[in-house]
Amino acid sequence: HCNFEFDLCGWKQDENDDFDWNLRTSSTRKMGTGPATDHTLQDPSGHYIFIRSSFLQLPGQKARISSPVLSRRNKDCKVCGGVVLSGILFYYHMYGAHIGSLIVYQRTTAKHEKILFNLTGNQGNFWQRKALILAGDGDEDFQVVFEGIAGKGPKDGIALDDLTLSREC
Numbered sequence: 001h002c003n004f005e006f007d008l009c010g011w012k013q014d015e016n017d018d019f020d021w022n023l024r025t026s027s028t029r030k031m032g033t034g035p036a037t038d039h040t041l042q043d044p045s046g047h048y049i050f051i052r053s054s055f056l057q058l059p060g061q062k063a064r065i066s067s068p069v070l071s072r073r074n075k076d077c078k079v080c081g082g083v084v085l086s087g088i089l090f091y092y093h094m095y096g097a098h099i100g101s102l103i104v105y106q107r108t109t110a111k112h113e114k115i116l117f118n119l120t121g122n123q124g125n126f127w128q129r130k131a132l133i134l135a136g137d138g139d140e141d142f143q144v145v146f147e148g149i150a151g152k153g154p155k156d157g158i159a160l161d162d163l164t165l166s167r168e169c
Contacts (some may be wrong), residue, residue: 001164003040004047011163014064014145019057021049021065021148021160039091039127041163043110048093051148052157059152060101067144069109070134072167086134088144089164096156100149106134109141121127127161133167 002009004023013020025042026037030105038046051063070086104117116132138141144165148158 003162004049011065011067017064018061020064021051023047024050034157035093037161047162048159049168050157050159057150058151059150060149063148065146067139069143077123087166089131091127091129091161093127093159095125096153098151098153099156100151103147104144107143107145
């Protein structure tokens with residue numbers, strides 16, 4: 001589980017993208033961008049990660065952040081019908097007239113990526129919950145990757161908070 005209150009909890013910025021996700025609080029937000037509070041504490045001093053469209057990023061540029069490598073060989077994982085299942089639960093905030101996109105991938109260690117979630121445009125000025133199944137055959141290790149794509153508006157942004165990986169079926 002990562003609530004971003006202290007650090008990125010082992011999540012890593014990808015090197016082959018255009019810019020980074022930033023750790024921030026609502027109390028430091030500028031020009032009215034981003035959520036009024038984080039999701040965890042529901043307080044302006046709480047932390048989350050955020051990308052914002054700005055004059056520094058061109059529309060379509062990408063920021064990617066990856067989970068630690070996750071193993072299918074964990075003895076605590078349950079096998080359901082021969083396929084090991086796990087999940088990720090997270091909260092997102094996508095607000096602005098010209099918001100970009102949020103895409104979630106499951107990436108194997110061989111760099112094969114499968115899109116699990118793809119959302120574009122204004123989703124409202126509130127935190128929303130999303131749960132995704134991470135399914136796979138065999139023992140191949142993998143990562144979860146969050147990709148934010150810059151939109152056209154300088155006040156528009158995408159925030160993530162409370163990322164929880166689960167071994168449950």
